[in-house]
Amino acid sequence: MSDSxxxxxxxxxxxxxxxxxxxxxxxxxxxxxxxxxxxSLDARSTTVSVACAQGGLKxxxxxxxxxxxxxxxxxxxxxxxxxSKLKTYDQLQGGEVDTFGFRGEALASxxxxxxxxxxxxxxxxxxxxxxxxxxxxxxxxxxxxxxxxGGPEDPAPGEDVLQAYLTPTSGTQGTAITVEDxxxxxxxxxxxxxxxxxxxxxxxxxxxxxxxxxxxxxxTCRQHGASRADLSTPGRLASPRQAIQAIYGxxxxxxxxxxxxxxxxxxxxKVAVRGLFSAAESRFRNPVFFLFINNxxxxxxxxxxxxxxxYANLMLTAGGKSSFVYxxxxxxxxxxxxxxxxxxxxxxxxxxxxxxxxxxxxxxxRLQTENTARRFEVTPLGSPALDMAPSTPRASASGPRAPxxxxxxxxxxxxxxSSQTSSPQFMVRNSSASQTLDSFLLRRGDLRxxxxxxxxxxxxxAPxxxxGQATGTPSTLLDTPTRGAPILLxxxxxxxxxxxxxxxxxxxxxxxxxxxxxxxxxxxSLLQHGTRLxxxxxxxxxxxLFYQQVLVQFSQLNTFEFDQPPSVRDLMLLVxxxxxxxxxxxxxxxxxxLTAGHTSAEDxxxxxxxxxxxxxxxxxxxxxxxxxxxxxxxxxPVILPGHLPVLARLPIFLCRLAHHVPWAEESPCLxxxxxxxxxxxxxDPRDITDAGGDAFARPLEQVVFPYIKSYLLPPEHLxxxxxxxxxxxxxxxxxxFERC
Numbered sequence: 001m002s003d004s005x006x007x008x009x010x011x012x013x014x015x016x017x018x019x020x021x022x023x024x025x026x027x028x029x030x031x032x033x034x035x036x037x038x039x040s041l042d043a044r045s046t047t048v049s050v051a052c053a054q055g056g057l058k059x060x061x062x063x064x065x066x067x068x069x070x071x072x073x074x075x076x077x078x079x080x081x082x083x084s085k086l087k088t089y090d091q092l093q094g095g096e097v098d099t100f101g102f103r104g105e106a107l108a109s110x111x112x113x114x115x116x117x118x119x120x121x122x123x124x125x126x127x128x129x130x131x132x133x134x135x136x137x138x139x140x141x142x143x144x145x146x147x148x149x150g151g152p153e154d155p156a157p158g159e160d161v162l163q164a165y166l167t168p169t170s171g172t173q174g175t176a177i178t179v180e181d182x183x184x185x186x187x188x189x190x191x192x193x194x195x196x197x198x199x200x201x202x203x204x205x206x207x208x209x210x211x212x213x214x215x216x217x218x219x220t221c222r223q224h225g226a227s228r229a230d231l232s233t234p235g236r237l238a239s240p241r242q243a244i245q246a247i248y249g250x251x252x253x254x255x256x257x258x259x260x261x262x263x264x265x266x267x268x269x270k271v272a273v274r275g276l277f278s279a280a281e282s283r284f285r286n287p288v289f290f291l292f293i294n295n296x297x298x299x300x301x302x303x304x305x306x307x308x309x310x311y312a313n314l315m316l317t318a319g320g321k322s323s324f325v326y327x328x329x330x331x332x333x334x335x336x337x338x339x340x341x342x343x344x345x346x347x348x349x350x351x352x353x354x355x356x357x358x359x360x361x362x363x364x365x366r367l368q369t370e371n372t373a374r375r376f377e378v379t380p381l382g383s384p385a386l387d388m389a390p391s392t393p394r395a396s397a398s399g400p401r402a403p404x405x406x407x408x409x410x411x412x413x414x415x416x417x418s419s420q421t422s423s424p425q426f427m428v429r430n431s432s433a434s435q436t437l438d439s440f441l442l443r444r445g446d447l448r449x450x451x452x453x454x455x456x457x458x459x460x461x462a463p464x465x466x467x468g469q470a471t472g473t474p475s476t477l478l479d480t481p482t483r484g485a486p487i488l489l490x491x492x493x494x495x496x497x498x499x500x501x502x503x504x505x506x507x508x509x510x511x512x513x514x515x516x517x518x519x520x521x522x523x524x525s526l527l528q529h530g531t532r533l534x535x536x537x538x539x540x541x542x543x544x545l546f547y548q549q550v551l552v553q554f555s556q557l558n559t560f561e562f563d564q565p566p567s568v569r570d571l572m573l574l575v576x577x578x579x580x581x582x583x584x585x586x587x588x589x590x591x592x593x594l595t596a597g598h599t600s601a602e603d604x605x606x607x608x609x610x611x612x613x614x615x616x617x618x619x620x621x622x623x624x625x626x627x628x629x630x631x632x633x634x635x636x637p638v639i640l641p642g643h644l645p646v647l648a649r650l651p652i653f654l655c656r657l658a659h660h661v662p663w664a665e666e667s668p669c670l671x672x673x674x675x676x677x678x679x680x681x682x683x684d685p686r687d688i689t690d691a692g693g694d695a696f697a698r699p700l701e702q703v704v705f706p707y708i709k710s711y712l713l714p715p716e717h718l719x720x721x722x723x724x725x726x727x728x729x730x731x732x733x734x735x736x737f738e739r740c
Contacts, residue, residue: 026109028193029056029182030202034297035106036177037210040064043175046217046235050207053224055199057182057190061224065174068122071129071166077118078133080108107177108136113189114182120175128171138165207231208247209290209297212326215243240326241276248324255279256324257366261358263330270335271355275327277307277363290326294336298347303327306360310367327359489554491667495674496551499713507714507724510534511541516705519697522685525705531730537723539683542704545712546678549639550623557624557637560644565632568612568654572605575655608658615663623673637677643703645681653680 026032033050040048043066053059069077110116111133121128132139141164183190193199200223207221211233218235222228233246245253256276263272289304291297311323329349337348349355510529517526517533525538550557609631612619619625626635633654638644645653653676661672683700718724 026113026182028202029060029199030206032056032106032110032114032179032182033060033062033203034206035110036060036062036179037207039106039177040066040175041210041214041217043067045174047174048217048219050203050219050221051224052200052203052221055193055196056179056203057193057196057199059178059180059224060182060203061176061178063174063176065172068125068173068175069118069120070122071125074118074129074131074166075138077131077138078107078111078116078136080105080136107133110179110182111136113186114184115180117178117180118175119169119171119178121171121173123173125173127168129166130169131166140164141167204231206297209292211247212240212243212290213292213295213297213328215240240328244276244326252324259327259359259362259366261362266358269351269355269358270332271351271358272330273327273359273362275325277326278324288324288326292328293347293349294329294331294333296347300352300356302352303356303359306356307363310360310364329355489666489670491670492551492554494667495671499548499551499715502715502717503713504716504719507716507719510724511709511712511714514709516701516709519700522683525700526727532726533728535725535727537718538700538704538708539685540718540721540723541708541712541714542682542700543678544715544718545704545708546639546681547674548713549707549711550637550674550677553639555622557639558641559624559626559635559637561626561635562633565628565634566650567609568627568631568633569605569609571633571651571654572608572658573602574651576601576605576608608655611658611663612654619673622670623677639677639681640703640707643681643699646684649680649684 026035029052033052033056037048037050040062043064045064045066047065049061049063051059051061051063107116112135116133117130118133119128119130183193204221207219208231211217211219211231215233215237216235217233219231219233220229221231223230231247233243237243237246241253241256241258244256255278257279259273259275259277261271261273263270266272289307291300291303293300307323307325331349335350514527514529514534517528519525519538520535523537523539524535527534527536613627613631616627619627620635624635624637626633628634633650636645656676656679657673661676662668683704
C-alpha cells in the first residue's frame with residue numbers, strides 16, 4: 001500500500017466500542033453511584049445504603065430492599081441496551097418514561113470498566129442469587145474474574161443459568177451491587193483521580209441530593225469500614241425540610257423559605273414548582289443548589305446563574321455563593337427531553353427562559369420584601385442603671401443554641417423602624433463581626449495556637465471522644481440532658497434547680513444580647529448592650545459558667561489524657577512544701593494541719609494523695625478526673641470544647657479537692673467538687689501576666705465569652721456585687737456634647 005493511499009475504514013471491536021461508551025457515561029466514581037442509586041429508587045426501595053472505599057475507586061456497594069432481580073434476568077443485567085423500563089421509542093418521545101433509567105447503559109458501562117458482582121432476591125424467591133460480570137456478560141461460577149483477554153460470551157439460551165452461572169446464597173429481599181477496581185483497565189482515567197477524599201465528597205453530594213428529594217426513603221452513605229455514617233436519613237419523613245434538618249441541622253432548615261407554585265397558576269407553561277431557599281440573613285459555609293426536574297437530579301446553568309445573580313443583586317451573599325436552594329420542577333413528560341447527555345445530567349425543556357423568570361421573580365419578591373423589613377431595633381432605656389430587682393428566670397423556648405462567634409452574628413429583625421433609630425445617638429454596632437479593641441492591641445495569630453505548658457489557658461481543638469464515652473456538649477440548666485443515662489442523684493437535681501431559681505432574668509437578657517468589645521485587664525472586660533457600654537467581671541461570670549456546666553454534664557464529661565501522667569503525691573508535695581507562696585486560705589489551712597498533726601510536708605502530701613486515691617472511681621465516673629492505681633493523674637475533664645485550664649494551678653486544685661471538699665455528706669461533697677473544678681477552669685487575674693496577653697485573651701474572647709453568652713444563667717448576686725457595671729451610654733454622651 002502506497003503512503004498516499006487512504007487508510008481503510010474498519011469497524012472497531014465491540015470491546016473497544018463498549019469501553020469508549022463507558023468512558024462517556026462514567027466520567028468519575030460519583031457518576032456510577034448516581035446511576036446505581038437511581039436504579040435502587042426505580043426498584044421502589046424504601047432503604048438504600050451506599051458504602052465506598054478510596055472514593056469509590058477501590059470499591060463501592062449499593063444495597064437496597066427493592067423488588068429484586070429475577071434469576072432468569074441475570075443474563076441480561078449488564079448487557080448494553082437491555083432494560084425493563086422502556087419498550088418503544090414512542091414512550092420516550094411522548095414523555096411516558098417515569099423512571100430514571102431507560103437506555104440500559106448504566107450497569108453495562110460499569111461492567112466494562114470494573115469488576116461487578118450482584119446479589120439479589122425477589123419477594124417470591126426462596127433464596128438470593130449471586131452473579132459476577134465482566135464486559136457486559138455474566139461469568140460462569142468457576143471463571144471468577146478472568147484476565148482481560150477479550151469479552152466473555154453470554155450464557156447460551158439452553159444453558160442452566162441457575163446452576164452454571166449463579167450462586168445461591170442467603171439474603172433478604174432486595175439487591176446489593178458491588179463494584180470493585182473502577183477503571184482498572186483504563187489506567188489514564190484511573191491515574192487522574194489523585195484525591196480519593198475529593199471523590200468521596202462528590203459522592204456525598206450526589207447522595208445528599210436524593211436524600212433531600214426523597215424524604216420517605218432511608219438513605220445512608222459511609223466510608224467502607226467506618227462505624228458511623230457520614231450521611232443518614234431515617235426515612236418516613238414528611239417533607240424535604242425535615243430531610244434537610246436531618247442532614248444539615250435544624251438551624252439550616254429553620255432559615256429556609258418555601259416556594260410553591262401550583263401548575264394551575266402557570267398557564268401554558270404547565271409547570272409546578274416547589275422547594276426551599278435560604279432567607280436573607282442566612283449564611284452558609286458552602287453553597288448548595290439542588291435542582292430536580294420530574295424527580296430527576298439535573299443541572300440547569302441558566303437557572304443557577306439567575307439565582308446567583310438574584311442573591312448578588314440583593315447584597316445577601318457574594319454572588320450567591322453562600323445560598324441554599326432546593327427546587328423541584330414538575331413538567332409534562334412531552335415537554336422534557338432527557339436524552340441529551342450521556343450521564344443524563346442535563347435535560348432540555350420547553351419555555352426554559354420563561355420558567356426561569358417565573359421562579360426567580362417569585363423568589364425575588366419574597367427576598368426583597370424580607371430585605372426591606374430587616375431593621376435593627378434598639379429599645380430606649382429609661383434609666384442608665386440596671387434594674388437589679390430580683391426577678392423570675394425566663395427560659396428560652398428554642399432550647400440551647402450554639403455559642404455566638406464573630407463569624408456568626410445574631411441580630412434582631414424588626415418589622416418597623418423606630419424614630420430614634422435614625423438619630424445618631426441611637427446608631428450602634430449591630431454585628432459581632434466588627435473589629436474588637438483587641439485587634440488594635442494584640443497580635444492576631446492562629447486561633448488554635450496553644451500557650452506553653454504551665455503558662456496559660458490553651459485554645460485547642462476539642463479532643464477526640466474516647467470510645468464508649470459521651471461527648472460533653474454544653475447546654476443550659478433549663479434543658480433536660482439527653483445524652484447517656486439520666487441523672488439519678490437527687491442532690492445533683494437539687495443543685496441544678498437552685499441555679500435556675502437563683503438566676504436573674506434581666507441579667508440573662510443583658511448577657512444574651514451583648515457583644516464582646518475587648519479586655520481591660522486580668523479581671524474585667526468591656527461589652528456592648530444596645531447603646532450602653534458595660535464592664536463585666538469575666539472571672540466571676542466564667543466561674544459561674546463552669547460550675548453550671550459541671551452540673552449539666554454531670555457523669556457525662558469528656559476528658560483529655562496526659563501523655564506522661566504526673567504523680568498526685570508529687571503534685572501535693574509542691575503545695576505542702578511551699579505553703580507561704582500559695583493562696584492565703586490554702587496556706588493557713590495547711591499550716592494548721594502541719595502544726596496540729598506534728599507531721600512533715602512529705603507525710604501530709606501522702607495523706608492528701610490517699611484521700612483522692614480512695615475516691616478515684618467516683619471522681620472518674622462523675623467528674624472525669626482519672627487517677628490510676630499508682631496514684632497518677634491520668635485524665636482531666638473538658639468542660640468547654642476548645643478550652644483547657646492553666647496547668648500551673650493543678651497542684652493547688654488537687655490540694656483543694658483533698659483538703660477543702662466536705663467528703664462526708666453527698667450534696668455538699670458534689671457541690672464542693674463542682675465549685676473547685678469551676679475555680680480551676682475559670683480564668684485567674686494572674687494569668688494575663690503569667691501567660692501574656694495573647695494566650696489569655698484568645699481563649700477568653702473566642703471560647704469562654706461565647707459560651708457565657710449562650711449558656712450562662714447569671715445568678716442574682718452578680719447584679720449587686722459589681723460584677724456588671726455601666727461605663728457609658730450613647731444618648732447620655734450626646735447630651736453632654738450638645739451642651740458643649
